[in-house]
Amino acid sequence: MFLLDFSQPVISLNHIAMSKSNTSYILFIVVLLITSCSKNEPIVSPTSKNGSDTTTTVAAFNINSIEDTYADVAPFAYYSKWGSYNVHDPSIRKFGDYYYCYSTDVAYGITVRPGIQIRKSKDLVQWTFVGWVFDQIPPIAAKFITDRGGTPYNALWAPFVMKVGDEYRLYYALSCSTPRLSVIGLATSTDPILGWKEKGIVVTSENNSITQTNAIDPTVIVDSSGNYWMFYGSAWDGIYALQLNPSTGFPLTSGDIGVRVANRGFTNGKYNGNIEAPEVIYNPNLKKYYLFISYDWLQTKYNVRVCRADNPQGPYYDYNGIDANIDVDHGPMIIAPYQFTGHGGWQGTGHCTVFDDGNGTYFMANQARPSVNSYYMDLHVRKIFWTTDGWPVVSPERYAWEDNSTVPKDSLPGTWQQIILGYQVVPGYANEQTSPDLQVATTLTIEANGTLNGDAGSTWTYNAPWLQFNWSNGYTDKVYVQKGHDWEKLGRPTTFIFSGLNNKGTAIWGKKVSN
Numbered sequence: 001m002f003l004l005d006f007s008q009p010v011i012s013l014n015h016i017a018m019s020k021s022n023t024s025y026i027l028f029i030v031v032l033l034i035t036s037c038s039k040n041e042p043i044v045s046p047t048s049k050n051g052s053d054t055t056t057t058v059a060a061f062n063i064n065s066i067e068d069t070y071a072d073v074a075p076f077a078y079y080s081k082w083g084s085y086n087v088h089d090p091s092i093r094k095f096g097d098y099y100y101c102y103s104t105d106v107a108y109g110i111t112v113r114p115g116i117q118i119r120k121s122k123d124l125v126q127w128t129f130v131g132w133v134f135d136q137i138p139p140i141a142a143k144f145i146t147d148r149g150g151t152p153y154n155a156l157w158a159p160f161v162m163k164v165g166d167e168y169r170l171y172y173a174l175s176c177s178t179p180r181l182s183v184i185g186l187a188t189s190t191d192p193i194l195g196w197k198e199k200g201i202v203v204t205s206e207n208n209s210i211t212q213t214n215a216i217d218p219t220v221i222v223d224s225s226g227n228y229w230m231f232y233g234s235a236w237d238g239i240y241a242l243q244l245n246p247s248t249g250f251p252l253t254s255g256d257i258g259v260r261v262a263n264r265g266f267t268n269g270k271y272n273g274n275i276e277a278p279e280v281i282y283n284p285n286l287k288k289y290y291l292f293i294s295y296d297w298l299q300t301k302y303n304v305r306v307c308r309a310d311n312p313q314g315p316y317y318d319y320n321g322i323d324a325n326i327d328v329d330h331g332p333m334i335i336a337p338y339q340f341t342g343h344g345g346w347q348g349t350g351h352c353t354v355f356d357d358g359n360g361t362y363f364m365a366n367q368a369r370p371s372v373n374s375y376y377m378d379l380h381v382r383k384i385f386w387t388t389d390g391w392p393v394v395s396p397e398r399y400a401w402e403d404n405s406t407v408p409k410d411s412l413p414g415t416w417q418q419i420i421l422g423y424q425v426v427p428g429y430a431n432e433q434t435s436p437d438l439q440v441a442t443t444l445t446i447e448a449n450g451t452l453n454g455d456a457g458s459t460w461t462y463n464a465p466w467l468q469f470n471w472s473n474g475y476t477d478k479v480y481v482q483k484g485h486d487w488e489k490l491g492r493p494t495t496f497i498f499s500g501l502n503n504k505g506t507a508i509w510g511k512k513v514s515n
Contacts, residue, residue, distance in 0.1 A: 066083075079129060082107075082119075086107040087103045087119070089104040090103045090353050090365050090366070091159050092355050098122055099121050100120050100193075101365075102118055102161050103119075104156065104157045113132065114137050114154050115156065116134060117132060124363065124399055133159070133170060134187070138172075139198070144201060145175075145176050145183060148181060149178065150176035150181045156173065158216055159171065159172045162220055166190060169187075170186070170187045172187065179207050180205045181206055182215040183203075183204050184203050184215050184218045185198060185201055186198075188249070202218070202251065203257055205257075212257055213239065217234055217276050221280040222282075223289070227243065228244035229242065230242045231278040232278065233276060235275065238260050238325075239324075241259060241312070241314065242257065262325060262330075263327050268427070272329055272426075272427050273295055273301065273426065274298075277293065286386070287310075288308045288310065291306065291324065292354055292364075293306075296426075297430050298350060299430070300337070300347055300435060300436040303336035303337070305331055306334055306392055319501075319505035329425065331506075332391060332507055334364075334392065334421075334507050335349050335350075335364070335507075336423065337349055337439065338396075338419050338509070339440045339441065340417055340441045343488035344371045347438065349366055349380070350366060352365065353365050361383065361404075363382065364381075364382050364392075365379060368380045374436070387478065393480065394499060397484045400484075400492075403483060405483070412467065413447060416444040416511060416513060417510065418442055418443075419508075421507040421508070421509065424437055452469060457472030466480060475502050477508045480499055483496060495511055498510045
């Protein structure tokens, strides 16, 4: 791997947005639009991670220093300052006292060396760039592509990291401009930063007549019986599940490509948009496996859906009880491009990683692109809440050390901004999905007399932490209330937030803006 060494040459491409649907790069000429978040009163980290942990301290850190855009540190010479910037397709896991983030070879407006970027953090807020996994494109993976007439991209995509005993395993994807000619490879190390070595090829796909998804975007789950399953795929034929040998990390059956477990809908014989980037977790309290999938074009409409199953290999079912393998679009959609009032909005909010802190609190992290200039790529980390019927929903605001204490009922009345995560089908990819379809906030007034928006027929009840809206139009929203930060407001002050689903399975977000 590479530690931070400024003497090393830059050997990768200009800033890219990766077209996973046809495994080609689209090169963009980027105009550096310098915009930044205003800074106001400092917000610093607490002396402990949360109210129940008084032994681990973190250095004071001002979250106002995290800007939406980062032209001032974009040049490659400043990569040690990238922190949560230039993060695409993250994989995050906690090893020891640190969370480690591994991500795709990409950056804003510049060329970058290949090798998989590595960052670490103690608190999921302040990230430190620590180096690369490789110092070059892994030769075994590259040879597979060149032997079949392709030219490998000078970039690795979409890593996944895990620890098995004392061994760290990192899966990664290498592709080329030849459609579907791709490789998922495996590297191992005894250290999360140093000493990574290429071990070989796990699964491949080729430009041939075989029905198979594109061999990129790997993730691995260990089931409750100790079996290992890889999920992977993008476009062509949805998401596949492949059983692995726990001892080696390679397929249990040599040459196996797995079977399809998830797909999405079509319009006039054309995919409604991309389907890719699976992430699978097991929640032992709910005894369910959860399959998170990203839909649509990565720079605009990118969004995350989730289905669940009793077994790791499926079948996975959506909110409406439909098998994820059926050719329809599935939900719930738990994050999508959005815009709170007073902010330009965030788009490209997909390719998630889902993980826990070791104490039962789950998080989801993904890339997000500011709509003022969607070539920037920021790491967003959000807390996950679980509905009473066992569905994950995510905070409308990024995590910043907020505690889990109960929000009192008398704190709820006031003016809120609410976002209903609706969705419009636009079949196609980059050329068709040019609009991010931002879901825009509207004003919600929670009245102290138990009504909503001055409508006597719309009421609310609160059984902490669950707030229920009973609307006069027949909709019912059940949302989880917690403390959070208003990332769109000057100073990023603390406030109250909510997240949940309505009775149709549509995600509902909110944040309080005034009393």
